[in-house]
Amino acid sequence: MLSLISRSAETGLIIVVVALFAARLTLPRLKSGVVSKLVITVFALLFLLNMTLWGSKTLLLQDAFRLDHFALFFKGFFLLAGIFIFMIAGHFQDTLAKRIYEFYSLFTLATLGACFLVSANNFLVLFLSIELITFSLYVLTTYWRTQITSIEAGTKYLVVGAFSSAMMLFGISFIYGTTQTINFHDCRSAFTVLSAQPSFTLLHLGLILVLAGIGFKISAFPFQLWAPDVYQGAPTPVTAFLAVVSKSAGFAALMRLVLLATGGWNAVWILMLALIAAATLLYGNLGAIPQLGGNMKRFLAFSGIGHAGYLLMAMICQNAQGYQALIYYLVVYAIATLTIFLGIVLTDPSQSDMKHNMSDFQGLLARSPMLGFSFFVAILSLAGVPPMAGFFGKFLVIQAVIEKGMWLLALIGAVTIAISLYYYLNVIKLIYADQPNDTSSIKIGFGYQLTFICLNLSLIFLGVFQAPLLHLIAKTI
Amino acid sequence: MTLSLENYLIVSGMLFAIGALGVMTRRNLIMILLSIEIMLNAVNLSFVAFSSYGDNVTGQVSALFVIAIAACEVAIGLAIAVLVFQSQRTISTDAVSRLKG
Numbered sequence: 001m002l003s004l005i006s007r008s009a010e011t012g013l014i015i016v017v018v019a020l021f022a023a024r025l026t027l028p029r030l031k032s033g034v035v036s037k038l039v040i041t042v043f044a045l046l047f048l049l050n051m052t053l054w055g056s057k058t059l060l061l062q063d064a065f066r067l068d069h070f071a072l073f074f075k076g077f078f079l080l081a082g083i084f085i086f087m088i089a090g091h092f093q094d095t096l097a098k099r100i101y102e103f104y105s106l107f108t109l110a111t112l113g114a115c116f117l118v119s120a121n122n123f124l125v126l127f128l129s130i131e132l133i134t135f136s137l138y139v140l141t142t143y144w145r146t147q148i149t150s151i152e153a154g155t156k157y158l159v160v161g162a163f164s165s166a167m168m169l170f171g172i173s174f175i176y177g178t179t180q181t182i183n184f185h186d187c188r189s190a191f192t193v194l195s196a197q198p199s200f201t202l203l204h205l206g207l208i209l210v211l212a213g214i215g216f217k218i219s220a221f222p223f224q225l226w227a228p229d230v231y232q233g234a235p236t237p238v239t240a241f242l243a244v245v246s247k248s249a250g251f252a253a254l255m256r257l258v259l260l261a262t263g264g265w266n267a268v269w270i271l272m273l274a275l276i277a278a279a280t281l282l283y284g285n286l287g288a289i290p291q292l293g294g295n296m297k298r299f300l301a302f303s304g305i306g307h308a309g310y311l312l313m314a315m316i317c318q319n320a321q322g323y324q325a326l327i328y329y330l331v332v333y334a335i336a337t338l339t340i341f342l343g344i345v346l347t348d349p350s351q352s353d354m355k356h357n358m359s360d361f362q363g364l365l366a367r368s369p370m371l372g373f374s375f376f377v378a379i380l381s382l383a384g385v386p387p388m389a390g391f392f393g394k395f396l397v398i399q400a401v402i403e404k405g406m407w408l409l410a411l412i413g414a415v416t417i418a419i420s421l422y423y424y425l426n427v428i429k430l431i432y433a434d435q436p437n438d439t440s441s442i443k444i445g446f447g448y449q450l451t452f453i454c455l456n457l458s459l460i461f462l463g464v465f466q467a468p469l470l471h472l473i474a475k476t477i
Numbered sequence: 478m479t480l481s482l483e484n485y486l487i488v489s490g491m492l493f494a495i496g497a498l499g500v501m502t503r504r505n506l507i508m509i510l511l512s513i514e515i516m517l518n519a520v521n522l523s524f525v526a527f528s529s530y531g532d533n534v535t536g537q538v539s540a541l542f543v544i545a546i547a548a549c550e551v552a553i554g555l556a557i558a559v560l561v562f563q564s565q566r567t568i569s570t571d572a573v574s575r576l577k578g
Contacts, residue, residue: 124539131546138553142560151560152573158557159509159570162550163500166516169543170493173520176536177486177527229576298576 004060004067007053009075010119012046013112017105024101032100036090039104040083047079059121063183066121066260069476074118074252077331081244082111084338087451089237091345103143110136110241114249118256123172123182123210126253130168130217133246134161140241141234153233160216160226168213174206184260191262207262214257217250220312221279224305228287231301236356239297240341243304244334251311251330255323259477264318273316278412281309285416288423296344296356299427300337303382306420307333310397313413317400320477325396327473332381332389332462339378339455343371346444361427363436370444370452375431377456381463383424384417389462485526492519506561506568510554517547 005011016039023030050072057068085107113132120126138161142154176182178201179190194203216223231239258264265273284306291299307329314326344356347364365372381390394417401410444452462469492515499512521540528536558568565572 124542128542128546131549135549135553138557142557145560148564148573149576151557151564152576154557155506155561155570155573156576158554159500159513162510162513162554163497163516165546165550166493166496166513166520169517169520170523172539173523173527173536176524176539177531180527180531180533180535182535182539232576 004053004056004058007049008067009046009050009079009115010112012049013108013115016042016108017112020101020105020108033090035100035104036086040086043079043083043086047076050075050079064122064125065119067119071119073472073476075115077248077334078111078114078245081334081338082107084342085237085241085245088240088342088345092235092237106136106140107241110140111245114245117249118252120253120256121184121260123175127169127172130213130253131165133249134165137238137242137246140238141230143238144235149233150235153230156226157230164213164216164223167209171206171209171213174202175210178203178206187261188263210257214250214254218247218254218308219305220308221276221283224280224283227305228298228301232295232298236297236341236345240338243300243337243341247304247308248330248334251326254315255326258318270316273312274406274409277309277312277316278409280312281306281412281416284309285419288420292423292426293358296358296361299358300340303420306416309416310394310413313401313409314397316406317404321403322400323477324470324473325393325400327476328396328466328470329393331469332393332459335455335459336378336381336390339374339452342448342451343375346371346448347442358430359437361431362434364431367436367440368442368444370449371442372431374452374456376428377459379424379428381459383421387460387463389459392463392466482526482530486523489519489523489526492522504569504571506558506570509570510551510558514547514551517543
């Protein structure tokens with residue numbers, strides 16, 4: 001048991017946080033580029049260490065901590081995403097100057113929360129790890145404290161986040177009250193007994209409140225209002241973290257909850273969730289259209305809400321096919337989103353205000369072919385154009401929904417894909433056909449070029465050869 | 478007269494509703510933070526009530542964790558309120574509503 005704990009990603013991440021604080025005290029003058037490279041290397045090592053645990057399937061720490069393929073897969077995913085987010089943050093470090101250590105340790109803490117979340121095996125650990133992510137993100141969102149937009153984003157995120165976590169906690173207390181346990185496994189048997197009765201009990205109210213708390217994390221329909229403002233105001237690396245790690249952690253928690261704690265939903269629940277998915281799809285995809293010509297990060301927030309809708313569609317299927325589609329879609333969405341955010345920070349090397357208006361991207365292809373091409377691949381993947389991986393993700397989701405016989409939901413999904421094509425292709429037109437305001441070419445370092453090539457190739461590779469990833473995902477469920 | 482579990486739950490539900498209303502209607506950041514505290518304390522009350530009537534100590538342990546979480550949340554919230562005050566000379570949430578569209 002001790003060897004499992006010492007090799008788990010969490011132990012490593014805690015050591016990283018402590019080391020960063022120690023370095024803050026002893027080596028305050030270390031170059032920020034060095035810190036960034038060190039942290040990236042450690043994350044890569046932790047990823048490899050995490051993979052050595054592959055195959056273990058056990059419960060630790062008095063059944064509070066579950067180590068299995070699902071948890072290990074997502075921990076690897078978060079660590080890899082963390083590496084790319086540190087690369088995005090590496091471009092932000094001149095703005096940070098002295099406060100670089102705190103910035104990196106807060107990112108590490110948020111990743112730690114995500115890693116705990118996918119291993120959670122009771123409601124208290126679930127809640128505490130969600131709070132670890134959100135608390136770090138409250139501070140990170142407000143991190144650029146000379147900018148009023150950053151402060152505003154932090155304030156909004158704090159108020160909405162604290163409200164939803166209180167709701168979730170109230171729900172957990174009801175679940176605890178009716179089942180007398182907070183363990184997922186024991187709750188499951190209580191749920192199966194109670195869901196046989198048609199009446200609405202305290203347990204159902206509790207579950208609704210918990211789902212509302214997770215709905216806030218994944219920005220599903222009635223809880224999505226914070227997303228555009230926070231995405232726009234937060235420093236760009238933090239926005240990338242919100243869009244990739246925080247959202248996928250929410251979906252992983254949702255899957256864990258359904259697979260372990262509730263053991264399936266009946267028709268009423270499925271109808272409710274289908275309505276939420278449809279509303280999320282429509283809100284995100286229709287809301288993105290007026291953002292064309294506005295702010296790039298705000299636009300990505302709306303398109304991100306739309307993607308949460310597709311992921312929820314896959315969630316509703318409640319079978320292996322649906323979960324497989326969900327995880328595949330998440331991985332592909334993460335790769336494309338990280339490419340776009342890396343492109344966004346590199347387009348504006350001065351980092352003067354981090355506004356990132358759409359007009360800054362006009363004629364990007366002429367200014368930097370590498371950036372132009374990367375945006376092209378990533379946006380086509382998000383839009384779901386073959387042969388990019390995003391197409392196959394959407395195909396899997398719609399296929400899973402149709403095989404469950406939910407034709408209306410599949411139809412809404414197909415219509416919103418058509419809507420999303422309109423605005424994504426508009427962005428591509430902006431990058432390819434429009435005349436740039438500022439014709440100076442953008443220079444990209446060799447490391448970043450290599451990263452872009454890897455990300456682009458993986459998007460194309462996963463679109464053409466889906467089998468290896470799908471095979472891996474099938475093992476996790 | 479003995480208090481039943483329902484009595485505690487009704488008080489807890491009312492406290493939660495008061496807190497939720499406060500978060501939604503108040504414009505002062507400190508008041509919003511206090512309302513969130515009321516919501517979290519409503520949760521504590523329901524955890525402890527369930528725990529003592531169910532003869533199970535898990536709920537009380539959870540309440541301890543909730544107290545710690547609430548303290549962290551307020552610490553971060555006050556830090557953000559200080560930042561808002563420094564830049565806007567007020568802690569009204571109306572002062573931070575530039576992001577729109």
